[in-house]
Amino acid sequence: MIDIKTIRDQAGLVKQSLRKRNENDDVVDVILEFDKQRRKIIEAVNALRGQRNAASKKVAQLKASGENEEAEKVIAQAKQLGQQIATEEKKLSEYEEKIMELLLRIPNICHESVPFGNSEDDNVEVRKWGKPRVFDFEPQAHWDLGPKLKLMDFERAAKLSGSRFTVMYSCFARLERALINFMLDVHTKQHGYTEVWVPHLVKRETMTTTGQLPKFEEEAYRIESDDIFLIPTAEVPLVALRSNEILQEADLPLRYVAYSPCYRREAGSYGKDVRGMIRQHQFDKVELVWLTTPEKSFEDLERLVSDAETVLKLLELPYRVVELCTADLGFGAAKTYDLEVWLPSYNNYKEISSCSNDTDFQARRGNIRYRRRSDGKLVFAHTLNGSGVAIGRALVAVVENYQRSDGRIDVPKVLQPYMNCEVIP
RNA sequence: GGAGAGGUGGCCGAGCGGUCGAAGGCGCUUGCCUGCUAAGCAAGUGUGGGGACUACCCCACCGAGGGUUCGAAUCCCUCCCUCUCCGCCA
Structure with missing residues (x-):
């Protein structure tokens, strides 16, 4: 498997390598697009999880100091966040699976010393x-x-x-x-x-x-x-x-x-x-x-x-x-x-x-x-x-x-x- | 195949619902000390992913995957693996 970072940073090189092998290079752009989506979702998920972590911490504090009513309120909010996280996570794993599937089917990058040929x-x-x-x-x-x-x-x-x-x-x-x-x-x-x-x-x-x-x-x-x-x-x-x-x-x-x-x-x-x-x-x-x-x-x-x-x-x-x-x-x-x-x-x-x-x-x-x-x-x-x-x-x-x-x-x-x-x- | 026990950081090993990325020890790195070495003292020491892209912040990860919960290394389910006993067997 080649590194997704290589695809991000050197898409041209990866495409060139695929073409040298007589293979179609369309997959590179597909992966790049999926990767873009993936990162967008990660940002969203991270932010949501950060909020939930903070809320959970607050619940612990409130319960420790006996403010049970206030705690219930925060729990309700956190529950909301949990649902949002679940939807985002599902989307995320879908993209990750798609990317992995494609990545696993891309051949290695030819070394520069390899002679070019068609057969x-x-x-x-x-x-x-x-x-x-x-x-x-x-x-x-x-x-x-x-x-x-x-x-x-x-x-x-x-x-x-x-x-x-x-x-x-x-x-x-x-x-x-x-x-x-x-x-x-x-x-x-x-x-x-x-x-x-x-x-x-x-x-x-x-x-x-x-x-x-x-x-x-x-x-x-x-x-x-x-x-x-x-x-x-x-x-x-x-x-x-x-x-x-x-x-x-x-x-x-x-x-x-x-x-x-x-x-x-x-x-x-x-x-x-x-x-x-x-x-x-x-x-x-x-x-x-x-x-x-x-x-x-x-x-x-x-x-x-x-x-x-x-x-x-x-x-x-x-x-x-x-x-x-x-x-x-x-x-x-x-x-x-x-x-x-x-x-x-x-x-x-x-x-x-x-x-x-x-x-x-x-x-x-x-x-x-x-x-x-x-x-x-x-x-x-x-x-x-x-x-x-x-x-x-x-x-x-x-x-x-x-x-x-x-x-x-x-x-x-x-x-x-x-x-x-x-x-x- | 049946019964039981267990899988935690480079290694050993605690933790069994919240402040745990995780005590303690070993190892390793740096500094101090020291004829040399060893010992001693002090500090540091996981991986991956995102974003700022400098010394910064966030997220995830305690065999794997699901579930319960506001919150799981900790509870439940499935799977994989290891060990012990029984059965079978080259």
Whole structure:
């Protein structure tokens, strides 16, 4: 959520940011008008309440000195005031609700460094690492190779759960688990993250903190009986972990890493990535989250990206780093880098990690603050999140990039201790 | 799921219808004192919102939301959470 003060003081900037994202900016003027009304009512309510408080005080005094008749008179007046206050308060809460509803649906303000663009085609490649392997045979896509090896089973997954699910057996199932452990170890041991184990079902409030709600409710799986949601990423519980808390500046940055399954309805992506396990309703991910200060957050984002890159480097998977343009930026993000891994089946790079600085957008929604040492003030923290990295897509990348002409798959060196083998199967 | 207890400021903890934004303690800040440190003494120390927009005034906030009342941290209702016991259970 952006600060209503920013809308008041820098309406132009907010409108510009919305337009850069290809969004309508009319909402800004609507909010400004509601805000004007709201403040007018607040003035009125405050004055009325002041009068009533004074009257109540008088009642206490009069009763103490035994002037009961006089007290009754004042009580009658105060009762009148109470009714007026009630009407004004009702109007006030109506405006406040309207403003909050709109505010919760406005995306974060793009950082000035974000390249302008109209679609994902305008994203900017920042750097490349590794060279896509040149095969001396026709490499197979994982959706062909996996079932052929009887290690991936899309048919039975569909029987159990419908489309966009996968069943895996033996070496592939173990590879999934190996990747999870490998990545958690890299981030905890090499990068110093704190490992967190999180709930996969969260409250509406928690989903609102990170920005999944209210705008994208149709994207989430919801358990109706309890109005509780399956997390679409561990970012949700990790960011909200410290909601409504006051942090110590000395403790910042807090850096969390968590493995979790991710559940996404993928509403509206009907034609996309229909083959294989690239786009699933359920997938595993190791997620990185930082809670940091406004002064450091953009610098920290570079660190976060580099931490995610380390995983791909260690796996020796060719990838590139792309900076998202304004039109492709996510709802809560002020700036985002995507990591894209080379996939032979796509003959292209495919997103495997997305690293964003959400600035104070989520912190304001979740009320995550810290006490600033320099002046003792409470300020909203900045939150960063990034995949470190997506497990399912990493598995696909390993399978496709490490395949041999005989259909077997070499196990990347760093995974061998986790797999207890050098080749699959 | 059943029975009971409870949720108060950065923390601990009083208050149970009016002068309570909230005693007391701890912590923190400043000043004094002091070879250093510790102790001691004194003062200060919540957040948010409105308006004047400087040192000022007002309003709200004692888990959340409703209600009773001239007036609620204090009474009533609903919800959330924590703890204890019972039941069930991976």
